[in-house]
Amino acid sequence: MVKIGIVGLGTVGTSVVKVLQKNRDIITSRAGKEIMPVRAVVKNLNKKRDVDIELTDDYKKVTRDSEIDIVVELMGGVEEAYKVVSDALKHGKAVVTANKALLAYHRFELQKLAKTPFEYEASVAGGIPVIKALRDGLSANHIEEIQGIINGTCNYILSEMKKGRDYSDVLKEAQVLGYAEADPTFDVGGFDAAHKLLILASIAYNIDAKPEDILIEGIENINLVDIEFAKEFGYEIKLLGIAKKDNNKIELRVHPTLIPQSKMIAKVEGVMNAVSVIGDVVGETMYYGPGAGGDATASAVISDIIEIARGQNKPMLGYKKPLEIEKLTLKTPDEIETKYYLRIAVNDEIGVLEKIAHILAKNDISIESFLQKPRDGFVKLLFATHKSIEKNVKNAIKEIEKEKFVIKPINYIRIEE
Numbered sequence: 001m002v003k004i005g006i007v008g009l010g011t012v013g014t015s016v017v018k019v020l021q022k023n024r025d026i027i028t029s030r031a032g033k034e035i036m037p038v039r040a041v042v043k044n045l046n047k048k049r050d051v052d053i054e055l056t057d058d059y060k061k062v063t064r065d066s067e068i069d070i071v072v073e074l075m076g077g078v079e080e081a082y083k084v085v086s087d088a089l090k091h092g093k094a095v096v097t098a099n100k101a102l103l104a105y106h107r108f109e110l111q112k113l114a115k116t117p118f119e120y121e122a123s124v125a126g127g128i129p130v131i132k133a134l135r136d137g138l139s140a141n142h143i144e145e146i147q148g149i150i151n152g153t154c155n156y157i158l159s160e161m162k163k164g165r166d167y168s169d170v171l172k173e174a175q176v177l178g179y180a181e182a183d184p185t186f187d188v189g190g191f192d193a194a195h196k197l198l199i200l201a202s203i204a205y206n207i208d209a210k211p212e213d214i215l216i217e218g219i220e221n222i223n224l225v226d227i228e229f230a231k232e233f234g235y236e237i238k239l240l241g242i243a244k245k246d247n248n249k250i251e252l253r254v255h256p257t258l259i260p261q262s263k264m265i266a267k268v269e270g271v272m273n274a275v276s277v278i279g280d281v282v283g284e285t286m287y288y289g290p291g292a293g294g295d296a297t298a299s300a301v302i303s304d305i306i307e308i309a310r311g312q313n314k315p316m317l318g319y320k321k322p323l324e325i326e327k328l329t330l331k332t333p334d335e336i337e338t339k340y341y342l343r344i345a346v347n348d349e350i351g352v353l354e355k356i357a358h359i360l361a362k363n364d365i366s367i368e369s370f371l372q373k374p375r376d377g378f379v380k381l382l383f384a385t386h387k388s389i390e391k392n393v394k395n396a397i398k399e400i401e402k403e404k405f406v407i408k409p410i411n412y413i414r415i416e417e
């Protein structure tokens with residue numbers, strides 16, 4: 001028998017206990033042993049629970065109990081969770097976690113500390129086994145690129161906004177459905193997707209970067225005008241996490257992105273996630289499934305528990321020896337190169353277009369297409385650029401915004417084709 005202690009009995013923890021019971025037959029056969037949840041750590045002992053399990057509010061009763069084999073961390077947060085997980089590792093426990101925020105900051109320290117198995121499938125794209133795909137299935141490949149919809153809450157919000165629904169109503173619904181983080185600004189601000197991207201990048205490239213090192217933009221400023229423009233021009237707007245290798249450099253970024261409707265990833269709706277991984281040997285592979293929610297996440301957490309119960313012990317990030325190839329360096333956000341959509345609201349005056357075109361050209365930005373939409377008393381100018389450098393685009397935006405004919409801050413969305 002394998003005994004587990006669960007730290008955190010919220011959306012995911014409760015589902016883990018329920019699924020271990022509901023699917024006990026198949027889980028026991030696959031693990032070769034019975035898996036028994038013996039105790040759960042919670043913050044509030046007085047809260048009513050949906051599952052019957054011994055409770056404590058002292059995590060050491062799990063991390064230091066000699067009877068417990070695996071500590072499953074499902075409490076969230078960074079420093080408190082780090083304390084719990086490192087205590088478990090120091091006391092010889094195997095660890096399973098769904099906590100991407102913890103891993104975004106501490107994965108390399110935890111890797112050093114872990115002498116016992118450490119699994120984290122649920123931390124990226126919920127129920128999709130993308131960590132196992134990248135760490136195991138694609139381990140013969142140099143990874144060229146990863147692109148993914150890796151936040152279920154944002155994809156749900158963007159999908160519902162297309163139906164004309166209000167942003168804040170949909171966000172509230174995502175919280176009720178158990179998709180959102182305890183603090184939903186992590187979702188809509190792009191930080192949760194960034195945490196996941198950093199985890200994927202560590203497996204793909206062994207790169208140790210922190211959220212502060214990369215470009216992160218959320219969906220808070222996306223509005224119906226952008227969504228309608230996207231539709232009209234054959235694009236969908238998705239929050240993407242992107243990792244791209246460019247010689248010995250790597251770019252990591254999270255931002256709302258215009259994607260042609262014909263692309264598979266553009267068709268991913270609601271809470272579903274999708275991750276495309278391009279390997280130099282295999283070519284493009286794609287993984288699709290539910291990215292958030294109690295049961296989908298529990299499916300991934302329990303797959304890790306089964307793997308440990310079977311006696312498997314793999315290197316945490318997938319590397320048994322130091323890299324033989326040259327270490328990649330991280331591009332600064334300013335160095336990123338992609339296409340951009342700019343929406344500029346201006347007074348309807350002679351010479352405006354010429355002035356804007358001049359500023360763009362001066363900053364080495366070439367226009368791919370252009371559209372002008374008259375509105376009551378002003379004009380909306382929509383530009384799509386050819387590939388341009390982020391720093392030049394930001395400079396051009398600043399310069400154009402200084403012009404008196406510009407009546408609102410300029411909106412921009414990056415394009416991936």
Ligand SMILES: NC(=O)C1=CN([C@@H]2O[C@H](COP(=O)(O)OP(=O)(O)OC[C@H]3O[C@@H](n4cnc5c(N)ncnc54)[C@H](OP(=O)(O)O)[C@@H]3O)[C@@H](O)[C@H]2O)C=CC1
Binds near residue numbers: 012080291
């Ligand atoms: N929800 C989802 O779809 C997914 C979530 N995740 C990750 O899984 C983890 C759990 O998420 P979720 O279940 O949604 O979160 P919830 O907020 O629903 O649950 C958190 C649980 O942890 C307990 N807890 C929080 N802080 C402490 C503490 N200091 N000491 C003891 N217990 C504590 C809470 O106790 P109490 O009940 O008493 O308040 C609660 O039971 C997070 O890391 C999240 O990012 C990953 C993939 C998907």
Ligand SMILES: N[C@@H](CC=O)C(=O)O
Binds near residue numbers: 125
């Ligand atoms: N809040 C996250 C939960 C899963 O990781 C999301 O919405 O994707």
Ligand code: NA
Binds near residue numbers: 122125129131
């Ligand atoms: Na996963």
